[in-house]
Amino acid sequence: xxxxxTRRLLQAIPVLLGISIITFFLIxxxxxxxxxLYAGPSATVETxxxxxxxxxLDLPFxxxxxxxxxxxxxxxxxxxxxxxxxVTDLLLSRIPYTLALIFGGIFVELLIGLxxxxxxxxxxxxxxxxxxxxxxxxxxxxxxxxxxxxxxxWFGYLIPIFPLGGAGSLAHLVLPSVTAGLGGAAWYARMMxxxxxxxxxxxxxxxxxxxxxxxxxxxxxxxxxxxLNPIITMAGLDIPWFIGGIVLVERVFNWPGVGxxxxxxxxxxxxxxxxxxxxxxxxxxxxxxxxxxxxQGYADPRIRQGRQS
Amino acid sequence: xxLRSSKSKxxxxxxxxxxxxxxxxEAAAQSEALSLSExxxxxxxxxxxxxxxxxxxxxxxxVILIVLVAILAxxxxxxxxxxxxxxxxxxxxxxxxxxxxxxxxxxxxLGTDANxxxxxxxxxxxxxxxLVVGVLANLLAVAIGTFVGSVAAYFGGxxxxxxMRFTDMMMAFPTLLLAMTLVAILKPSIWIIIxxxxxxxxxxxxxxxYGQVLALRDRDFVTATxxxxxxxxxxxxxxxxxxxxxxxxxxxxxxxxxxxxxEASLSYLxxxxxPPTPSWGGMIHQGQSFYRAAPWLVIFxxxxxxxxxxxxxxxxxxxxxxLDPSQRGRG
Numbered sequence: 206x207x208x209x210x211t212r213r214l215l216q217a218i219p220v221l222l223g224i225s226i227i228t229f230f231l232i233x234x235x236x237x238x239x240x241x242l243y244a245g246p247s248a249t250v251e252t253x254x255x256x257x258x259x260x261x262l263d264l265p266f267x268x269x270x271x272x273x274x275x276x277x278x279x280x281x282x283x284x285x286x287x288x289x290x291x292v293t294d295l296l297l298s299r300i301p302y303t304l305a306l307i308f309g310g311i312f313v314e315l316l317i318g319l320x321x322x323x324x325x326x327x328x329x330x331x332x333x334x335x336x337x338x339x340x341x342x343x344x345x346x347x348x349x350x351x352x353x354x355x356x357x358x359w360f361g362y363l364i365p366i367f368p369l370g371g372a373g374s375l376a377h378l379v380l381p382s383v384t385a386g387l388g389g390a391a392w393y394a395r396m397m398x399x400x401x402x403x404x405x406x407x408x409x410x411x412x413x414x415x416x417x418x419x420x421x422x423x424x425x426x427x428x429x430x431x432x433l434n435p436i437i438t439m440a441g442l443d444i445p446w447f448i449g450g451i452v453l454v455e456r457v458f459n460w461p462g463v464g465x466x467x468x469x470x471x472x473x474x475x476x477x478x479x480x481x482x483x484x485x486x487x488x489x490x491x492x493x494x495x496x497x498x499x500x501q502g503y504a505d506p507r508i509r510q511g512r513q514s
Numbered sequence: 515x516x517l518r519s520s521k522s523k524x525x526x527x528x529x530x531x532x533x534x535x536x537x538x539x540e541a542a543a544q545s546e547a548l549s550l551s552e553x554x555x556x557x558x559x560x561x562x563x564x565x566x567x568x569x570x571x572x573x574x575x576x577v578i579l580i581v582l583v584a585i586l587a588x589x590x591x592x593x594x595x596x597x598x599x600x601x602x603x604x605x606x607x608x609x610x611x612x613x614x615x616x617x618x619x620x621x622x623x624l625g626t627d628a629n630x631x632x633x634x635x636x637x638x639x640x641x642x643x644x645l646v647v648g649v650l651a652n653l654l655a656v657a658i659g660t661f662v663g664s665v666a667a668y669f670g671g672x673x674x675x676x677x678m679r680f681t682d683m684m685m686a687f688p689t690l691l692l693a694m695t696l697v698a699i700l701k702p703s704i705w706i707i708i709x710x711x712x713x714x715x716x717x718x719x720x721x722x723x724y725g726q727v728l729a730l731r732d733r734d735f736v737t738a739t740x741x742x743x744x745x746x747x748x749x750x751x752x753x754x755x756x757x758x759x760x761x762x763x764x765x766x767x768x769x770x771x772x773x774x775x776x777e778a779s780l781s782y783l784x785x786x787x788x789p790p791t792p793s794w795g796g797m798i799h800q801g802q803s804f805y806r807a808a809p810w811l812v813i814f815x816x817x818x819x820x821x822x823x824x825x826x827x828x829x830x831x832x833x834x835x836x837l838d839p840s841q842r843g844r845g
Contacts, residue, residue, distance in 0.1 A: 224683060227683075231699055234699070343820070346775075346827055348816060358809050445686065445689050471698045471785075482691075483691060
């Protein structure tokens with residue numbers, strides 16, 4: 206397990222470095238002039254030049270990148286051009302909200318997705334399976350921001366159970382979590398169904414049934430743990446999309462998270478803030494990937510041993 | 515790595531036997547005849563399976579209908595999608611709701627938007643943007659993904675390492691955030707959006723194709739082709755890639771669904787196709803500030819997105835079942 210963890214951590218370093226280089230490269234060739242934006246519209250050419258020099262924006266690409274990375278490694282992500290606040294402080298104030306939304310969304314995904322998929326597989330071909338899978342396919346096809354606005358309209362405005370956006374209490378978290386999780390729930394239901402169907406036809410399930418084990422016990426003890434393995438792998442593929450979805454959900458509900466910060470940063474060409482938010486989200490994706498690999502190793506001893514040898 | 519090379523060595527022996535037993539021309543002729551008859555029989559069978567699959571056919575019909583709507587938008591639309599009508603707003607300056615069930619002489623079947631434009635016409639025209647972006651971006655993604663995935667798997671070695679590490683890195687980028695940054699830098703226009711979506715979506719296809727080529731490259735027909743003196747690129751493009759056609763077709767359909775959704779998401783964030791050109795995501799972007807007073811501004815464009823994505827998903831799923839019967843048992 207330790208070997209697996211170290212290997213994955215070492216593999217993560219080039220990925221993160223690569224992402225920071227690509228993002229830096231993209232911003233380096235940004236047609237907008239960050240120094241002009243920083244100085245404001247009324248600044249003279251001399252002021253803009255001076256600011257460009259002070260920010261190091263007149264240096265060649267590699268020098269700018271190395272200087273930036275040197276500071277990043279000591280925990281300094283620079284100052285936001287727009288807000289004149291350290292990017293690290295801005296991120297730290299937003300991260301708890303985004304993490305809450307991520308966990309809320311995953312909770313909804315698994316809570317709805319897995320039981321529906323399992324039930325669909327067990328009742329294969331019956332009306333429950335057909336209806337469940339039809340709804341799942343519709344759920345996969347519905348844009349999350351649209352679902353969010355509909356939920357806001359129904360459960361925030363027509364029947365005012367939940368607040369109309371913003372953050373602050375647990376009630377604020379409900380609609381955004383449901384929005385973030387519904388699409389994924391539909392996806393996991395489909396995956397869970399096919400994964401369960403594969404297991405149901407296995408010999409050891411027939412054996413368990415033949416020796417007279419109750420149906421519910423067969424499913425809980427023999428089918429469920431094995432069906433979950435491929436689902437853990439699937440979760441790894443889902444993460445980048447899920448995080449992308451979070452950006453949309455934060456926009457719909459005016460949720461003060463990192464995603465909204467990223468959108469604002471991109472809209473106002475706030476270079477240090479763009480870099481900070483992109484590197485943070487990439488970090489979340491990479492760390493989730495590692496956690497998923499560990500979970501997989503934990504759930505399936507074959508993987509753990511195969512990777513160590 | 516070591517595992518793979520030892521496997522290919524083991525497979526070489528029966529291979530040599532096969533080629534020495536038959537003459538080279540005989541072997542080639544046989545394999546060609548076999549693959550030809552197999553192919554046509556296979557496609558005919560796939561088509562039969564597809565026709566029997568009622569949900570897939572329903573999806574196919576929906577896809578055709580949506581394409582027809584996009585093409586015939588000028589004939590079907592009651593109004594010009596960008597014309598702002600003076601009676602398109604109520605006396606209070608609010609959007610007009612559907613006039614279908616009212617006595618008024620106005621003709622706005624789905625109501626108007628905040629600028630007094632006919633919503634139905636805008637949705638019909640919006641199909642054009644969604645389909646053009648969805649289809650072209652996906653063609654690009656499939657082309658890049660197939661190229662990267664197959665070259666990496668077939669050539670192996672450092673080519674494989676570089677290409678697949680790069681693919682992994684691109685996959686760790688949150689897709690939407692990467693697309694947003696790119697579009698913001700390059701200034702949104704329909705061509706830029708097509709390029710950007712293609713440039714972020716290819717990684718998935720590359721992964722799938724990579725796995726398939728890896729499984730094919732040590733097969734007998736590849737060794738036979740190489741033994742006959744065919745070059746590596748020739749073998750890859752003329753003998754391996756045709757085998758991947760089912761996968762490419764399936765992803766060519768399912769990917770459109772994802773790309774339509776990506777385009778709508780970008781437009782919803784205000785960095786997609788710019789107004790006044792009607793795009794479904796952009797219409798929701800503009801309509802969301804009125805969602806309490808005029809919910810139809812959000813509901814109808816969203817339904818259009820959902821229906822389109824649903825149609826391509828349904829048809830793509832059916833294609834996969836039909837083209838790859840090994841997956842059939844799950845359906």
